[in-house]
Amino acid sequence: MLNDFEFGNADILFTDVDDTLTTAGQLLPETYLAICRLAAAGIRVIPVTGGCAGWCDQIIRTWPVTAVIGEGGAFYAERTAPMTVRWHYWDNESSHREDQARILAAVASLKLDFEPKLAGDQAFRTVDVAVDYNQQESLNVQQVAQIHDALKAQGFNVRESSIHINIWQGDFDKSTMAMRVGRDLLGLNPQALRQRSVFIGDAPNDECMFGNFPLSIGVANIRKHLPVMTHQPVAIASQPSGLGFAEMADAWLQQRTASGLSQADTRRA
Template sequence: MDNFDFGGADILFTDVDDTLTTGGQLLPETYLALCQLASAGIRIIPVTGGCAGWCDQIIRTWPVTAVIGEGGAFYAHRTAPQTIQWHYWDNQASHRADQAKILMAVASLELDFEPKLASDQAFRYVDVAVDYNQQESLSPEQVESVHDQLVAQGFNVRQSSIHLNIWLGDFDKSTMAIRVGRELFDLDMEALQQRSVFIGDAPNDDSMFRNFPLSIGVANIRKHLSVMVHQPVAITSKRSGLGFAEMAATWLGQRESSARAKVRPD
């Protein structure tokens, strides 16, 4: 982080589970960092594999501009203080039909164990999440078995720090982030890349690390690096939410130093 240059970036895309949260909790230090970034004029967009229900409370209660959920299936933003607008990658009806196909496929897997759906599955609009590291515990071999059988059937499967997220469609976290940049900020991809920072922690953040050069991993990403094609250019010294707070402090410190330099007399 010491050599990371935030430049003139003023947009933050951030993963949620194990990037903002620590052991499933949002620490005071992390929430304060979010508030400080927002107060400094940085527009924050969480990008999560989390469910629509989770995203609804995020956009209503956190100091964020928008939220991308279920791995890029939709984004939500406020059009008025208590009014939320949802934007789907395709349309809700087709996504619901695809979700039903995935649920049937998961139920029909030929395994010597029973994969469990995430406890928040009822609050998902588009994807299906299999729990391997939240309330359930699957071995790496079991996770691989679920992954490989579903990929062989033509489904997209990505591994977060807690779930296997399964969906149909040509979207992911990055494609929806680019759409948000275009639709909410009127920025093409190149301009969005120059003005955005991304921070994450897991293999399902791979597309964001690929398309956003100003990318950071919290320290707990190190255990995943060997299986990731695209990796962050900097890694915090602290894990999870404390790593996020470390990133925020560094970014705000650079902005303060830059502001002082601009007003310093010759």
């Protein structure tokens, strides 16, 4: 339950997408309404997803969000005008593409007694590689571990979301790109960003965010992952996935109303 969670003066929300905003792969009406209500109250909403660049393009163009971080921290996109999107890569797109080609070759050359399948959205990724283990494919824990360990041994970064095994090359993750967004887009130093931000997520690949942001929340479906997580959320919603997100939004907005912040907070970062 989130009744006792203190949101304080936070006015920025970083949120995971798969199984945090989505419920069984769908964005429920009450979840999207919760995003809209938060944005209308002056809270800057920034999705942080392992999802592909193609998905992020749709999100930044159509949702009431300030920015979107995609492919596990490889880039962020901002809307600079109603129909204009600007992309900011961790390094540069060409070097990321070269790394991606090496990862694809490494995945293709794995010697396993089963065939790993790339995620259905791989064609729309610009930086990382995603192997499907729990979306259209179904791999068991041992098979996921085999892929993880084999690619980790080759020097790649490997992390599991609730649906994909994400593989990338570089010193970025969700948290490091969130800090860059805070600095470059919001004009906040790391301490100020941590004080003014809430993070909500659901899976082990959110650990870097749970570890970096003191105001952290998990939706209820995170409970199954807690035994393998070093960094855990401070509080957990009673509802799973998108309903847990809506529960968090209700609690936050009620606190803002009680503290006199029910109207849009127009402070600039």
